[in-house]
Amino acid sequence: MALNPKVEPNLQVLGQTIALLQEDMDLDYFDALIETGDNLLTGEIQVEDGHPKPATVTKLQDLYDQVDLTSLAADDVRLLVQLLILKGYKQEAIQPNHQMTPDTIGLLLANILTVIFRNHHQLSLLDMGVGTGNLLFTLLNHLPDQDVMGMGVDNDDTLLTLASLSSQLQQVKVELFHQDGLDPLLVPAVDAVVSDLPVGYYPIDEKAEKFATHNQEGHSFAHHLLIEQSLNTLKPGGVGVFIVPAGLFQTPAGLPLVKYIQQIGYLQALLNLPQGLFGNTQARKAILLVQKQGCDAQQASQVLLGDFPEIKNQDEFAEFVHELEAFLVANVVVK
Template sequence: MGISAVEKLFTVFNETAQILQEELSCTYLDALAETGENLFQDTVLQEELSEITVKRLRKKYKEINLEKYSNEEIRKAYQLSILKGMKENVQPNHQMTPDAVGMLFGYLVSKFIKAPSFKLLDPAVGTGNLLTTVLNMQPNKTIEATGIDIDDLLIRLAYVNANLQSHPIQLFNQDSLQPLFVEPQDAVICDLPVGYYPDDDRAAEYELKAKSGHSYAHHLFIEQSTRYLKPGGYMFLLIPNGLFESDQASQLHDFIKEYLVIQGVLQLPLSMFKNKNASKSIFIIQKKGDDVKPPKQVLLAELPTLSNAAAVDKIFRKIEAWINENK
């Protein structure tokens, strides 16, 4: 099954979402969550629909059999539908992590975490696209995955996303910077939400709170992730390249020095971003613990344009060599 499988799935997601959007007078993304739930439950759950609409939906659903599709095909088709919905209704916190970045996260998690089973947390899970990409790239491992997001629509989409791909992910709809109902984790992945955190009272409970004014949410997310990591656990974070150049950077620097060990920084190709200021890197850090030794040298790499297969292969070989030497 090639591209056509993804297209076929997308067409059914899209057309049935449009039918529900019209009939329920809701947004496309709400309708997408509804149609995804219908597909998963193999029925039409919306009681207020006319008989004709129910028949139309059933006919569309019969065009596909989810069991014949791979998780990645389902994820990609669902992602395309979400992206379509996000274009119609742009909100600043509705940004999806690019696929190529998700693949890199999945690759890094598979290389750094060799245990056959582990606990994985995404504290800004959004629609679950990054988390399910990573899970799909660990085929022979048993992973207890948890996702948290403050946005109830995104969590609904993540829930449907997980169900359609048969991933048993625990999802919480809450502010990730409040106390979490999760056990200590082996790894955290996160496309860090960048910006100011509005709740100064809550921020006051963090070491990385601002000396005056609002604190940086992305700093607090790093501290919160550290709290919920086991000693020796890893964080894989998508960070802005200017993370250590802000007015609160020295605090962050001190915090990392005290609790964490920097393992690597992989700078993503600038061509992936609209402008240089929006550019990002993958930051790999490990929580200190009895057996944790700093690497002989931090893994630093500038990733080439991902369409350049030979250059990408060379970088991956460099990463492999570094891991073999340091792990």
């Protein structure tokens, strides 16, 4: 994706404001990013207990006067915030599950949703592990023909604050819920759930045992439980589009998950993403497409399985995407 040349000057200036706030207020990078975002949104530099100092306030104001977000489209602002967060990831130790979904994958998911919901003017969309919101905002900014109600759930308050900040800077309306995605959800039933699922074991066995996909011994996989939770959150005929480990169903724990999907819905597609997007074979991810029963939804005549070609092979990649779109039109009916 080509970067709007107007993004870079804003990126440099905001980076300077974050560094000033870190030094003056003894903040870590992300707290300073949140602070500078709040200053931008309120149009006023927040001073508490004498910090930032008057000299710093003067420097900050000079820098904020150089920031121009009005000339940027919403997705350019998303990219700006994404780049600021990525800079923070180089400074702060983060969990692997907190890494942002690459834009290439986000745009693929946006295309899938565009095809599936091509006849829908309104759409409710939930990200079950919204994090900083980058994937959700990518989808919202690339579904221009729909009136989309976007929602996100996450149990990390810092990530959720960054998501809220990004949404306000983009002027994109979303509802964000600070809760464990495996607790009873505060969100209504939705047309689609999309999520780059956190991978690993869920530590609270007592809660996991309430789900059909829990392991009989030891901890259960969080991503399995979240798929089950997502299916229960969908409206009849709704779709779930998930980023999952490529070997999702190649472990003994995958069998209960398949059974549960088949019990209340349909497994429509499992497509391995291009290997070149990942550091090694073990890290490779896939797109899982499931659909809940009801409203004339039905099992595809044949589950779509396959591997995306490498993106550098442009003709092959484009042809594969075309075949995927044709499959969705023929097999994934949403009313």
